[in-house]
Structure formats: structure tokens, C-alpha cells
Amino acid sequence: xxxxxxxxxIPALFLVxxxxxxxxxxxxxxxxxxxxxxxxxxxKGTSADFGRFVSARLMRMLDDAASxxxxxxxxxxxxxxxxxxxxxxxxxxxxxxxxxCLSVNGLTQGGGHGAVFVEYLPEGGVLKADAIHYQYFDxxxxxxTEAKCPSEVELSFATPE
Amino acid sequence: xxxPVPTPMELKLTIAKLLELSYxxxxxxxxxxxxxxxQVKLAVDANGNxxxxxxxxxxxxxxxxxxxxxxxxxxxxxxxxxxDEERLIRYNASFKIGWASVGVSGSIDVEKLITSCxxxxxxxxxxxxxxxVELDRQLQEAMGY
Numbered sequence: 001x002x003x004x005x006x007x008x009x010i011p012a013l014f015l016v017x018x019x020x021x022x023x024x025x026x027x028x029x030x031x032x033x034x035x036x037x038x039x040x041x042x043x044k045g046t047s048a049d050f051g052r053f054v055s056a057r058l059m060r061m062l063d064d065a066a067s068x069x070x071x072x073x074x075x076x077x078x079x080x081x082x083x084x085x086x087x088x089x090x091x092x093x094x095x096x097x098x099x100x101c102l103s104v105n106g107l108t109q110g111g112g113h114g115a116v117f118v119e120y121l122p123e124g125g126v127l128k129a130d131a132i133h134y135q136y137f138d139x140x141x142x143x144x145t146e147a148k149c150p151s152e153v154e155l156s157f158a159t160p161e
Numbered sequence: 162x163x164x165p166v167p168t169p170m171e172l173k174l175t176i177a178k179l180l181e182l183s184y185x186x187x188x189x190x191x192x193x194x195x196x197x198x199x200q201v202k203l204a205v206d207a208n209g210n211x212x213x214x215x216x217x218x219x220x221x222x223x224x225x226x227x228x229x230x231x232x233x234x235x236x237x238x239x240x241x242x243x244x245d246e247e248r249l250i251r252y253n254a255s256f257k258i259g260w261a262s263v264g265v266s267g268s269i270d271v272e273k274l275i276t277s278c279x280x281x282x283x284x285x286x287x288x289x290x291x292x293x294v295e296l297d298r299q300l301q302e303a304m305g306y
Binding site for chain 2: 054058061073074075076077078079080082083110112132133134135136138150153154155156157158159160161
């Protein structure tokens with residue numbers, strides 16, 4: 001049975017790449033995590049457990065927020081599976097760092113076209129979102145055809161002097 | 162901010178309002194920058210300090226009154242603009258909001274936005290304190306709505 005790991009690995013490549021070191025199964029992959037987070041948000045609304053789905057780094061920003069309003073805005077900006085009203089296609093790639101990037105095309109809540117880009121990192125044995133970018137499109141012809149990370153799509157920002 | 166993530170229209174209107182503020186600070190330089198063929202960059206940092214810069218020069222102004230309107234969690238804005246021979250500004254913008262960033266692209270009709278003192282930027286500069294719904298509507302039109 002020495003070829004068994006290889007046989008398991010090859011089909012997995014088509015889905016999320018071959019995650020040997022983190023022992024992540026396709027069923028725990030980025031797209032599944034997106035769907036599980038969506039179910040959590042739909043079911044629990046504002047009391048959803050964000051800590052299960054976003055990284056400790058992002059949760060620290062929430063803890064450090066100056067006001068309840070700011071915390072609410074962090075959560076609203078991070079409820080990424082709700083931004084698209086209808087998901088049409090999704091793509092996943094695995095980075096050398098062990099992170100994953102998920103890109104999802106679809107119709108936004110406003111009825112326009114867009115894509116959401118999420119970078120996931122393995123944390124506590126599961127994938128958690130660590131960067132999120134929403135991109136509005138004028139037409140479906142702008143839909144992405146391969147996975148891209150948020151850092152590949154967003155413009156760089158100025159930092160205060 | 163009416164929804165969790167600003168709409169394309171809210172983002173585009175914010176870009177127009179930032180150009181207004183730049184115009185109010187230095188009308189001559191703003192007009193020169195957005196009329197000259199080439200690249201122009203509009204950047205706002207976490208403290209609300211904004212700059213409009215291009216080949217013709219550089220303007221610094223405060224954008225905190227505009228970023229407050231779109232939401233307290235707007236941390237930064239970058240707009241890369243390209244002005245072509247037909248005086249159309251094509252732009253790509255990213256807004257850093259809370260945990261995420263939001264991107265939109267589009268085009269601005271320069272002549273509709275700024276021509277003379279009958280132009281929208283000049284009117285807006287005068288009326289900014291008591292701005293009207295009609296003015297927002299006209300700005301949206303210049304931004305392609």
C-alpha cells in the first residue's frame with residue numbers, strides 16, 4: 001500500500017493542492033470554510049462566532065477597537081460570505097507558505113457583479129481568514145478565472161508619516 | 162455607510178468628493194493635474210491626510226470630513242488615475258475598511274466634473290457646507306451614473 005498516499009494526494013491536487021504538512025482534507029478546504037462561515041452568519045447574525053473563522057490577528061484588532069460601533073464595523077467588513085447574494089464560481093490556490101487563497105465570483109447583494117478574495121492560514125488545525133478584499137466589476141466578463149490573493153488585487157495604501 | 166460594505170456608488174461619490182476637497186484647497190493645481198495626460202495618484206492615510214499628486218505637482222489636504230461620511234472604519238484610500246487624450250479619467254481605487262479592503266474601477270468625465278466656475282467642483286466648493294441632494298446627483302452623473 002505504499003502508493004496509497006500518492007493516490008489520495010493526486011485527486012486532492014485538483015481541489016486545493018496537496019496539503020500534506022497540515023493534513024487538511026478537501027472537506028476542510030477554503031471553499032468549505034467559506035460555506036460553513038456563511039451558515040454560521042445566516043444562523044446567528046450579529047452574534048456569530050467570528051473567532052472560529054477569522055485569524056487571531058484580526059480578532060486582536062476587534063479586541064483593541066475603541067468603541068462598540070467600531071467593533072460592529074469590523075464584524076460587518078469581515079462577514080465576507082454574505083457579500084455575494086449568489087456565488088457563481090470559485091477558485092483556490094495553495095501558497096508555498098501553507099496559506100490558501102480563495103476567489104469567489106458572483107452577484108453582490110446590490111445586484112451588480114463582483115468577486116471576493118480571501119487569504120486563509122492554518123491556525124489551531126483549521127483554516128482561518130486573515131485577509132479579505134471585495135472587488136466590484138462592471139460586467140461578468142471581469143470575473144476572475146483563477147485564484148488570486150487579496151494582496152494581488154488591492155492597491156497598496158499610504159501609511160501615516 | 163448604509164450597508165456592511167459600501168456600494169460602488171458610495172465609493173465613487175467619495176472619490177468625487179475627495180477631488181472637490183482638493184479643488185477647494187488648490188483649484189489651479191487640481192485642474193492642471195486632472196487635465197494633463199498621464200498618471201495621477203490620490204491617497205488618503207489613516208489620519209485623513211490626503212494627497213493628489215502627478216507630473217504637474219502635488220497638493221496636500223485634509224479628507225477627514227469625507228471619510229467620516231462613508232464610515233468610521235475607513236482606514237485608508239488609494240486611487241490610481243490615468244488621464245487620456247479625450248479627457249477621460251480612468252481609475253482603479255481601493256478603500257481599506259475594517260478588516261477588509263474594497264475595490265472599484267470606473268471613469269470620470271473631466272469636462273463634466275471641472276471646466277470653469279460653472280463646473281461641478283467649483284459649485285460644490287461653494288456649497289460644501291450646505292450641500293444639496295441635487296449636487297450629489299450631478300456628481301454621480303459625472304462619475305458615470
